[in-house]
Amino acid sequence: MNFEKDTAALAAARSGVALYDRSQWGRIEVSDVDRIRFLHNQSTNDFKILKPGEGCDTVFVTSTARTIDLTTAYVLENSVLLLVSPNLTEKLITFLDRYIFFADKVKLADVTTQTATFSLIGSESHALLEKLGAADLIGQPDASHRLLNLAGQDVRVAIGSGLATAGYTLIADVDRAAALQQSLIEAGAVAISDRTWEQLRIEQGRPMPGHELTDDYNPLEAGLWNTISFNKGCYIGQETIARLDTYNGVKQQLWGVQLNALAEPGTVVMVGAEKVGKLTSILETEKGAIGLAYIRTKANAKAGMQVTINNTQTELIDLPFLTREKQP
Structure with a gap:
């Protein structure tokens, strides 16, 4: 097997900045007035302490605590955006929908095809964000996020690469994804493959x-x-x-x-x-x-x-x- 491409990509993730397209991961929008209480009652982490602009990793489990998925939740002003593992969106929506009762004001929407997600991975990701004018997020707690203008477009930028390595997660409208990806590469990020992500994880x-x-x-x-x-x-x-x-x-x-x-x-x-x-x-x-x-x-x-x-x-x-x- 030829590992030459992997070597350069891994070097970027370990000591530079790598870019991974996570658009195949799912995005679920949870909205309406009971959204925080609902997610608080359905997963392992504490949602009631979170404010807009904050977030957390949380696990959805069965009644016997068997794992369904590890997700990242971003609390927005009027909704919560869940970043879920590939091919788990429908399963998780079906699971959550079973626990929405008549009086609950909760709406679930699959927004995967409307959005794109990228992760910046590596110690130089901070410098890249600063170069793109998003320095105010650097040093904030994990899963903190802001809607920022990057390369002339609105992008939600969150702390955390999805791995233990320092980095950021970027979520944008799908029609702006190609331009965003290109601007990140031009700023110095090295694109990595699914195989390289698998090795890192x-x-x-x-x-x-x-x-x-x-x-x-x-x-x-x-x-x-x-x-x-x-x-x-x-x-x-x-x-x-x-x-x-x-x-x-x-x-x-x-x-x-x-x-x-x-x-x-x-x-x-x-x-x-x-x-x-x-x-x-x-x-x-x-x-x-x-x-x-x-x-x-x-x-x-x-x-x-x-x-x-x-x-x-x-x-x-x-x-x-x-x-x-x-x-x-």
Whole structure:
């Protein structure tokens, strides 16, 4: 496999500024007067403390706390915009619609085709924004956002790249997307492919639906403690999550692994003769295969612990996107 293009793109993300087109991710607009209360009651984070211009990462879970999706919510003056994982928009709207009752004033709209989304990733993204006249956002809390004029057009610019790496997320009208993308590239951003994004998200540990976010796992196991409010009161799945926290009931945790060869997702992870987990994501890179795996808590998993996958010995790697305890 030719990794030359990946090398330049990865270098931009790690020490420069990369541009990733996330337009295939979904956008859901939640509006009407009960929107904040509704989202507060349907997901893991605290919406009642948020004001327009603020936002948060939050997880939608089933009644038994199994994960549906990790989303980013941006609170606007008259609505909340949810950025959701690819191919999850219809499923999430259907899920949320079940909980809108007769007296609730909540409207859900799929605005994916009307909008485009880009992420700037890397330490030089701050300088690029400053060059484009958006310096007032630099240094604001995660998911803070503003409607700014970039390259002659209105663009919603938010803190956060979607990864652990510093960066920004930009949302614009779809008919202005090409011009925005071109202006960002001309300002110094290096466009990256879906494959490069996949490598970055595995290296950093961002869990994704269909891999680490499924009916088999809850947000605590997925390392998403930072998306959960433990004192906000009731929401769908809250009782299960509270019980897992109170009684140390997290049965498995997500870790990174480095392999010498590819293996199939679902491959068993061993310690000696004992099965301790399974592989959920894997990707071949220039330096070998990298992956994510759930490891049973009873195995006393920790960074550097030796495990075997497909008869190849490797060690567990802690990753920057993951959190494993309550956040202050």
